[in-house]
Amino acid sequence: MFKIINKQPNSPVYFSKKKVKLSGYVLEVANFEHEFMLFYRNKKNKTNKHTKKIDSRNKALTRAKRIINDYINSNVWHWLDKNGKRIMPLFITLTYRENIQDLDYANNEFTKFIRRFNYEFFHTKKSILKYLCVIEFQKRGSIHYHMMIFNLPFKQKIYDRARSIWPFGSCNIKSIKSKQGAISGYLIKYLTKEKTKERLRGRKCYFISRNLHKPIESSIEDVVLLIENNVNNSSPFYQYERIFKIGNKQQTKNAKLYDLKNKSRIYSQIVEILKTYEY
Numbered sequence: 001m002f003k004i005i006n007k008q009p010n011s012p013v014y015f016s017k018k019k020v021k022l023s024g025y026v027l028e029v030a031n032f033e034h035e036f037m038l039f040y041r042n043k044k045n046k047t048n049k050h051t052k053k054i055d056s057r058n059k060a061l062t063r064a065k066r067i068i069n070d071y072i073n074s075n076v077w078h079w080l081d082k083n084g085k086r087i088m089p090l091f092i093t094l095t096y097r098e099n100i101q102d103l104d105y106a107n108n109e110f111t112k113f114i115r116r117f118n119y120e121f122f123h124t125k126k127s128i129l130k131y132l133c134v135i136e137f138q139k140r141g142s143i144h145y146h147m148m149i150f151n152l153p154f155k156q157k158i159y160d161r162a163r164s165i166w167p168f169g170s171c172n173i174k175s176i177k178s179k180q181g182a183i184s185g186y187l188i189k190y191l192t193k194e195k196t197k198e199r200l201r202g203r204k205c206y207f208i209s210r211n212l213h214k215p216i217e218s219s220i221e222d223v224v225l226l227i228e229n230n231v232n233n234s235s236p237f238y239q240y241e242r243i244f245k246i247g248n249k250q251q252t253k254n255a256k257l258y259d260l261k262n263k264s265r266i267y268s269q270i271v272e273i274l275k276t277y278e279y
Contacts, residue, residue, distance in 0.1 A: 014037075014038060014220075015035040015036065015037050015038075016032075016035065016036060016038065016219045016220065016221050016224075017031060017032045017033075017034070017035050017036070017221065018030065018031055018032070018219065018221045018224035018225070019032070019217065019218070019219045019224065020217060020218055020219075020223065020224045020227050020274070021070070021215050021216070021217040022215060022216045022217070022270060022271065022274055023069070023070045023071075023073035023074045023215040024073040024074040024075065024076065024077070024078055024213070025073070025077075025259060025260045025261040025267060026073040026257060026258070026259060026260075027227070027231065027257065027258040027259075027260055027270065028255055028256070028257050028258075029224065029227065029228055029231070029255065029256050029258070030253050030254065030255040030256075031253075031254050031255075032251060032252065032253050032254075033251060033252035033253075034249065034251055034252075036219075036246070036251070038219055061205070064205055064206055065188045067206075068132065068134065068188055068206055069188065070214075070215045071132055071208060071212055071213075071214070072132065072148065073215075074212065074213040074214055074215055075089075075130065075132075075150040075212050075213050076089050076148075076150065076176070077089070077261075078150070078213055079130060079150050079151035081153040082153075087150065087151055087152065087153055088154075088175050088176065089148055089149060089150050089175075089176040090148070090149040090152060090173055090174070090175060090176065091146070091147070091148055091149075091173070091174045091175075091176050092145075092146075092147045092148075092149065092162065092171065092172065092173050092174075093144065093145070093146055093147075093170070093171075093172045094110065094113065094144055094145040094147065094166055094168075094169070094170075094171055095138075095142070095144040095169045095170045096142050096143060096144065096168050096169045097168060097169035097170075098142075098168070098169075099140055099141060099142045100142055100143055100168070101137075101141045101142060101143065103135075103143060103199070103203060106143040109168065110133070110145055110207075113165060113166055114129065114131070114209075116165040117129060117162065117165060120161055120162075120165055121152060121155055121158075121161070127209065127210060128151070129149065129151070129152070129209060130149070130150040130151040130209050130211070130212055131147055131148060131149045131150065131207075131208070131209050132147070132148050132150075132206065132207070132208045132209070132212070133145050133146065133147040133148070133206060133207045133208075134146050134188075134205060134206045135200065135205055135206070137199050144169075148176070150212070158173065159173055216271070216274040216275065217274070218274055218277055220277055223273060223274070223277045226273055227270055227273060227274075230266050230269055230270055230273075231258050231266065231270075234258055234263065234266070236256035236257050236258050237257055237258065237259050238256075238257040239254075239255065239256050239257070240254075240255055241253065241254050241255075242255070
């Protein structure tokens with residue numbers, strides 16, 4: 001189903017026109033117009049210095065949006081409390097009362113807030129809190145943060161306690177009940193604002209905690225076909241086409257997204273397949 005080339009000893013290459021990615025319960029099955037070439041990854045050194053390139057800001061933002069979307073789908077409703085119940089994610093917005101525009105200063109205070117928040121609710125200096133955060137700039141230029149927390153069970157007086165450790169302005173907290181796609185879209189939209197894009201040029205536009213759940217993916221065509229057979233009788237909740245360039249060559253990607261949250265048998269089968277043939 002795919003062609004193997006022994007380019008270097010123990011470093012085979014193969015071509016594929018398919019890719020599948022499982023982010024939490026969201027399954028993406030993609031088919032490409034042209035074959036693309038992949039090297040088997042060396043798990044001890046995943047960075048290939050010969051293929052590393054400096055991306056333009058638009059490419060960096062596109063990559064950031066994809067990463068944020070994948071991490072949200074992989075972690076929303078995937079953390080359990082001590083009783084084994086799924087934890088409802090929280091959305092927190094931190095703003096400065098004063099017109100703070102110094103990004104280094106603001107990021108430093110945000111880091112301190114994370115440490116205080118972690119200690120306040122988990123009673124340890126060890127990093128337990130699982131979160132993702134994006135930066136936005138208000139019209140006046142002031143910095144504020146939009147943060148999603150994945151693993152904080154219900155706490156008494158959470159609103160008052162959280163506000164007490166952010167003395168610089170407002171700290172708004174909301175529980176999240178929206179669908180996964182809507183959740184990721186809500187955060188991603190802040191990255192596309194012109195003011196935010198320009199101010200964050202050459203700077204990190206999001207923060208994530210360590211040890212979040214990550215997507216599982218494979219580009220082995222036999223694996224993708226096997227997974228496609230598992231979802232043949234299911235309807236995708238979203239489909240899209242993306243046209244982009246790799247070098248001077250135009251590539252077209254057609255993708256379907258499936259929600260497997262209420263399809264436990266299919267979900268388990270796909271996880272088993274991907275973990276066996278992960279690439």
